[in-house]
Amino acid sequence: MTLAALAEQVGVAVVNLSVMKNDRARAVRFSTLTALCDALDCTPGDLFSVVDP
Template structure:
């Protein structure tokens, strides 16, 4: 199996949580995920995200997908 290429997506969850005064634990409870899964996403280690999860994150954080993630620029 060939090694996976790193993805070029940056996650801005830290900034959004700070702006909203919300913890990973609180976000996890409100979205319906475990804190570990939120941390995996927050630290850029997630390999995929379901649209339903993305929608729920945006609803809870009152943001758009583009506020949550962007393409890394070289």
């Protein structure tokens, strides 16, 4: 799936997905996370991990 197709399915801008993809996001709305997980058939843990600074 392309970033553009995912953005359209989730209902966010491609630039916002790009920010998340490149680890530059400071926060993600719960509604966006839910929509991403629905579109990708995954759980939040599949998308994010906690890393010590």
